[in-house]
Amino acid sequence: MEFTWQHQGQPMAMKRFLTTHAISMRTIKAIKHGTGAFLVNNQVQTGVITIHDGDIAGIQLPDEAPDTAVAVSEQPIQIEYEDANWLVLNKTAGLTSVPGPSNRTDTLVNRIKGYLMASHASNQRPHLITRLDRDTSGLVLVAKHRVAQGMLTEPRIAAQLVKTYQAWIEGTITPASGTIDRPIGRVADSPRRVVTTAGQRAITTYQVEADQLQHNVSRLRLELVTGRTHQIRVHLTTLGHPLLGDALYGGNLGWIQRQALHAASLQFFDPFSEQTLHFEAALPADLQALNHD
Numbered sequence: 001m002e003f004t005w006q007h008q009g010q011p012m013a014m015k016r017f018l019t020t021h022a023i024s025m026r027t028i029k030a031i032k033h034g035t036g037a038f039l040v041n042n043q044v045q046t047g048v049i050t051i052h053d054g055d056i057a058g059i060q061l062p063d064e065a066p067d068t069a070v071a072v073s074e075q076p077i078q079i080e081y082e083d084a085n086w087l088v089l090n091k092t093a094g095l096t097s098v099p100g101p102s103n104r105t106d107t108l109v110n111r112i113k114g115y116l117m118a119s120h121a122s123n124q125r126p127h128l129i130t131r132l133d134r135d136t137s138g139l140v141l142v143a144k145h146r147v148a149q150g151m152l153t154e155p156r157i158a159a160q161l162v163k164t165y166q167a168w169i170e171g172t173i174t175p176a177s178g179t180i181d182r183p184i185g186r187v188a189d190s191p192r193r194v195v196t197t198a199g200q201r202a203i204t205t206y207q208v209e210a211d212q213l214q215h216n217v218s219r220l221r222l223e224l225v226t227g228r229t230h231q232i233r234v235h236l237t238t239l240g241h242p243l244l245g246d247a248l249y250g251g252n253l254g255w256i257q258r259q260a261l262h263a264a265s266l267q268f269f270d271p272f273s274e275q276t277l278h279f280e281a282a283l284p285a286d287l288q289a290l291n292h293d
Helices: 014-020 025-032 108-118 146-153 230-236 285-291
Strands: 002-006 038-039 041-043 055-060 078-080 086-091 137-143 161-169 177-181 184-186 194-195 203-213 217-224 261-270 275-280
Touching: 002 217, 014 055, 025 146, 025 161, 055 275, 078 146, 078 275, 086 108, 086 261, 161 285, 184 230, 194 217, 194 230, 203 230, 203 285, 217 285
Parallel strands: 137 261
Antiparallel strands: 002 055, 038 041, 038 055, 078 086, 086 137, 161 217, 161 261, 177 203, 184 194, 203 217, 261 275
């Protein structure tokens, strides 16, 4: 695979030129150590490389073969968007994101691998940019190669990744909007997380969207500023309002049999097209049912 751009302006070192285009230092170092090549005007260049006005420069990397340690699943995935660099998927509740001890054969990653292989994609090793808990539904962003993955770690691009969620709780939260800034850490030998001073900083903003739904249920819209494990689940629990259906954190199981959480929208800056892309995922039926007055 090749990625090139035309330079305009004063002469510039190759490394600076590439980092300006959000190519990670990790990728640049890998090329210097023999994995790939630097290109200037369709010619491989080595040593000290200077890019001049009008030059077309960039990188060449081998395509990514599938990970032999990851099993192939032929189960379907729901694609909301796809191009040469990205997949945006709508994950169903009950599907684990990545292989682990409890499921190594039919997770979202296994299914993406199966899709990429069946479609004879050039790169067949998906990179999940966002992940969802097994019982959370909604949008997941996947980079189709390591260059795209690396670009989204560049701070100015990473800051433009916006993930919003819809959630349902019992009762309501006062005030109706705010920011939860409380550190989250592990509980020893437990899948639970808790608010603890020894944890990592975690920030969630929220807005109550409706508080007169059936049986004293409220619907919230939340945005993750950070991305800690179980962040929304823990933050709402510490406020005394665990998600409906969240058995791990004590949520009411009377109305839904999984945590009432949905990754509703996703927005990010695509450095390839230099456009901001925005996606929304419709609510699945079990969450639609909670919206009735």
